[in-house]
Amino acid sequence: MWQQSERYPDPRVQVFDPEFEQFRLPAAAVERIATGFRWCEGPVWFGDGRYLLWSDIPNNRIMKWEEETGAVSLFRSPSNFANGNTRDRQGRLVTCEHGGRRVTRTEYDGSITVVLDSIDGKPLNSPNDVVVKSDGSIWFTDPPFGILGHYEGHKAEPQLPQNVYRVDAATGEASVVAGDVLGPNGLCFSPDESQLYIIESRGKPNRKILVYDVAPDGKTISNGQVFLDAGAGTIDGLRCDIHGNLWCGWGMGSDELDGVMIVSPRGKLIGRIALPERCANLCFGGLKRNRLFMASCQSVYALYVNTQGVAGG
Numbered sequence: 001m002w003q004q005s006e007r008y009p010d011p012r013v014q015v016f017d018p019e020f021e022q023f024r025l026p027a028a029a030v031e032r033i034a035t036g037f038r039w040c041e042g043p044v045w046f047g048d049g050r051y052l053l054w055s056d057i058p059n060n061r062i063m064k065w066e067e068e069t070g071a072v073s074l075f076r077s078p079s080n081f082a083n084g085n086t087r088d089r090q091g092r093l094v095t096c097e098h099g100g101r102r103v104t105r106t107e108y109d110g111s112i113t114v115v116l117d118s119i120d121g122k123p124l125n126s127p128n129d130v131v132v133k134s135d136g137s138i139w140f141t142d143p144p145f146g147i148l149g150h151y152e153g154h155k156a157e158p159q160l161p162q163n164v165y166r167v168d169a170a171t172g173e174a175s176v177v178a179g180d181v182l183g184p185n186g187l188c189f190s191p192d193e194s195q196l197y198i199i200e201s202r203g204k205p206n207r208k209i210l211v212y213d214v215a216p217d218g219k220t221i222s223n224g225q226v227f228l229d230a231g232a233g234t235i236d237g238l239r240c241d242i243h244g245n246l247w248c249g250w251g252m253g254s255d256e257l258d259g260v261m262i263v264s265p266r267g268k269l270i271g272r273i274a275l276p277e278r279c280a281n282l283c284f285g286g287l288k289r290n291r292l293f294m295a296s297c298q299s300v301y302a303l304y305v306n307t308q309g310v311a312g313g
Contacts, residue, residue: 002276002299005029012259012274013303019264020271023245028304030273033293034065034072039152040295041237042085042129044093045285052285054295055082057098057152065300067286080104081146081153084129084186084237084281089136089312096127098146098153103127103138103167116167116174122159126152129186129237129281132312133193135218136169139177141184141198164198166219177221181210186237186281189214190265191244191310196221199235199248207235209246209263228267233257237281237295241307245270247292251278260294275301284309 005012010029015021038058045052050067053075061077062085076082080099088094093106094115101124102117115138117124126146131139143162146153164178164187178184183202189195193214200208207230212221234257236249244265250272251258259275260282273279277296285291289308294301 002032002035004031010303014272014274015270016272017264017268017270019268020262023241023243023262023305023307024271025304025306030275030301030303032299033070033302034063035299037063037298037300039280039297040300041083041280042096043281043283043285043293043295043300044085044087045283045289045293046087046091047285047287047289048091052283052293052300053085053093054293054300055079055085055095057081057083057146060099062095083127083146083152084140086130086132087312088132088138089134094130094132094138096130096140098126101126101147101153101156103130103140115172116165119160119174125158125160125162128184131188133189133218134312137218138167138169139187139196140165140167141181141187143183143185143201145183168219175219178212178224180224186235186249188238188240188246189310190240191242193218197227197238197240197246199238201234201236206231207233209235209238209248209267228263228269233261234278235261236279239283240310241284241305242310243307245307247282247284249279249281249294251275253278258296260292273303 009026037056043054062075064075080097084096103115125144144158147156185199185201209228211227238248246263260273262271
């Protein structure tokens with residue numbers, strides 16, 4: 001049973017290394033802002049409207065939480081089994097759809113544009129997570145998780161490898177930037193966009209965060225290395241703060257793992273936010289991008305932190 005901490009500092013915000021002390025707020029507690037869903041994913045913050053959107057994948061809908069009132073409402077249904085969401089550099093919603101097996105953009109008038117749904121005439125698998133670089137290019141992962149059954153999409157056989165793609169902002173041309181990641185999942189850029197982090201969610205023997213160098217022209221990546229071995233943890237989505245720390249959705253159904261792990265730029269676990277549920281994905285929001293929103297199994301949580309998310313993340 002969820003109970004918000006009445007004590008500061010909140011014992012759920014755990015310090016593994018003194019380096020993390022500077023990033024936590026002793027007088028801020030983890031809050032549960034919404035609950036009653038089946039599988040929460042893809043949170044994205046809209047500062048211009050002061051609201052959060054996130055996907056409730058099995059219920060085939062996108063939900064909305066309003067910061068000013070705390071009201072929770074339906075944003076889009078059906079959502080084509082939407083998973084990951086972000087905003088492009090013009091503020092438009094970009095969404096990975098399991099059901100449509102595509103990446104879409106919601107225009108200012110509410111119409112939906114297909115960014116990509118196939119390669120060489122073959123449908124994508126089930127786009128999972130997405131980020132938009134400062135040059136406007138759209139980068140997304142395409143594992144088959146959403147077509148393995150009928151719970152988070154429509155069961156189908158994959159026709160393409162499990163690639164990570166880049167879609168050029170000017171031409172719309174898609175290219176494979178990584179094709180050797182086992183179960184590519186969450187992804188994000190470092191603050192200066194010189195590195196790309198990709199979660200290998202089917203890595204053997206353990207799940208991992210991989211890191212790549214981004215070419216000076218911003219179009220390709222190279223020199224892939226293991227940044228962090230997640231050990232027994234299931235790692236899903238991640239976002240980067242302005243100091244280069246990675247805030248990672250984590251869990252595996254145990255009190256010691258469920259929540260968010262914070263990883264320093266040197267690949268060291270420095271802190272944890274303990275949650276009663278596995279956290280799938282997260283984002284920074286609020287007026288100063290200093291509020292962490294955590295989409296977990298059946299609930300969404302929030303915590304003010306003493307850092308800011310990277311713009312566009």
